[in-house]
Amino acid sequence: MAKAKVATTSLCGCFGCHMSLLDIDDRILKLVELVDFNKSPINDIKEFTERCTVGLIEGGCCNEENVRVLRDFRKHCDILISVGDCATMGGIPAMRNTIPLKECLDEAYLNGPTVHNPSGQIPNDPEIPLLLNRVYPCHEVVKIDYHLPGCPPSADTLWEALVALLTDKPVALPYELIKYD
Amino acid sequence: MSETITFTIDGKEVSAQPGQTIMQAADAAGIYIPRLCAFEGLVPHGSCRVCTVMVNGRAQAACTQPVADGIVVENDTEKLLAIRRDIIEMLFVEGNHYCMFCEKSGNCELQALAYRFGIAAPKYPYLFPKREIDATHPDIFIDRNRCVLCGRCVRASRDVDGKGVFEFVGRGPQKRVAVNAEANLADTDLKTSDKAVEVCPVGAILRKRVGYAVPVGRRRYDHKPIGSDIEQAASKK
Known part of the structure; x- marks a missing residue:
């Protein structure tokens, strides 16, 4: 049987969910037998080279590049999974959602107690992705098929869900694997 | 009788x-x-x-x-489970529930209900409301981001503590828990030993300097769903 193709990305996240995936210990040897990674920071493949069975999304959408990458994942993946609380509800970055964007930028680049910025400029280079007005959970941008909550989801949660999907079984997580922290 | x-x-x-x-x-x-x-x-x-x-x-x-x-x-029944699940999901999107850094996580009744119902994510859009925090009291704070308007603190302070520190003000989306003082929580006679502080089901009213006292894995709802104490007490009879 051909190995399933898996792609992963970290949008507006901290890479903690990717670290949790690596935390599956020696099961990573079994994972290598089950899947090939396509676009992913794990192997540093930057663009999709083929269609993937599963796409794992870490982080929500805080800028235009996140939205572009997320839509690219939706286009290339059969099953898209929001991994972790940032992808699911915005997470820590979404704390800025109750504060106007200009106030956030002013605090970060002009008014913050530790800011040293003699030019008084707020970064605005065309190469820097434009920030969105707020942080969006992934399912508010594209259709998401599964949510794995947690900050990060435990290695067991990721393993159980991934193996169930790749072996055509229902994703039925036991009580102790659904956690929001 | x-x-x-x-x-x-x-x-x-x-x-x-x-x-x-x-x-x-x-x-x-x-x-x-x-x-x-x-x-x-x-x-x-x-x-x-x-x-x-x-x-x-x-x-x-x-x-x-x-x-x-x-x-x-x-x-x-399936129908009632669906209704209850919807209520819990709405409570999650109506507030700002950042479980990842909340001191109540693992001991929170709202979270525990979501766990018991197997909610991976709410189906409703998050509202990200702007809510006020009152940390003026030396020993206790209110974080209204987490408040679910259950009224436990209102009832406990009025009926058990005999103080009436809390009361609801506003209606609909503006409804919130207010304190019975000129200004802030610090101006009330609320004490850490009050029933009103103990009964909050979420992390809205918390004692200061407690932090994450119980490690992950040993908290109230880490292994057993909420309500299993009631179910088990009967099976022992």
Whole structure:
């Protein structure tokens, strides 16, 4: 049987969910037998080279590049999974959602107690992705098929869900694997 | 008065004393009816509707509805589970529930209900409301981002502590818990030993300098779902 193709990305996240995936210990040897990674920071493949069975999304959408990458994942993946609380509800970055964007930028680049910025400029280079007005959970941008909550989801949660999907079984997580922290 | 009332919950015969609520009778019989605003020792409030059951085919709050002879109560049905799940999901999107850094996580009743119902993510859009935090009190703070308006603190402070520190103000989306003082929580006579501080089901009213006292894996709802104490107490009888 051909190995399933898996792609992963970290949008507006901290890479903690990717670290949790690596935390599956020696099961990573079994994972290598089950899947090939396509676009992913794990192997540093930057663009999709083929269609993937599963796409794992870490982080929500805080800028235009996140939205572009997320839509690219939706286009290339059969099953898209929001991994972790940032992808699911915005997470820590979404704390800025109750504060106007200009106030956030002013605090970060002009008014913050530790800011040293003699030019008084707020970064605005065309190469820097434009920030969105707020942080969006992934399912508010594209259709998401599964949510794995947690900050990060435990290695067991990721393993159980991934193996169930790749072996055509229902994703039925036991009580102790659904956690929001 | 010792006449006994008998009725059924999901077909199981339950006996109760006159004046008991359906929830009290169910608890004694080892049947868990999910709840959020109800708290033993406080006057029932009937506001969260998580304990909604069908009584002779009509939706009623089990925490306020008195038992009556021969009533037919439905509790553990697909339809009621869906209603309860929706209520919990709405409470999550209506506030700002950042479980990842909340000190109450693992001991939180809102979170525990979501775990029990197997909610991976709410189906409703997050509202990200702007809510106020009051950290003026030297030993206690209110984080209204986490408040679910259950009214436990209002009832406990009024009826148990005899202080009336908290009260609801506003209506609809503007409804919030206010403090009975000129300005802030620091101006009230609230003490850390008050019942009102203890009963908060979420992390909205917390004692300062407690932090993450219990490690992950040993917290109240880490391994056992909320309500399993009620279910287990009966199986031991």
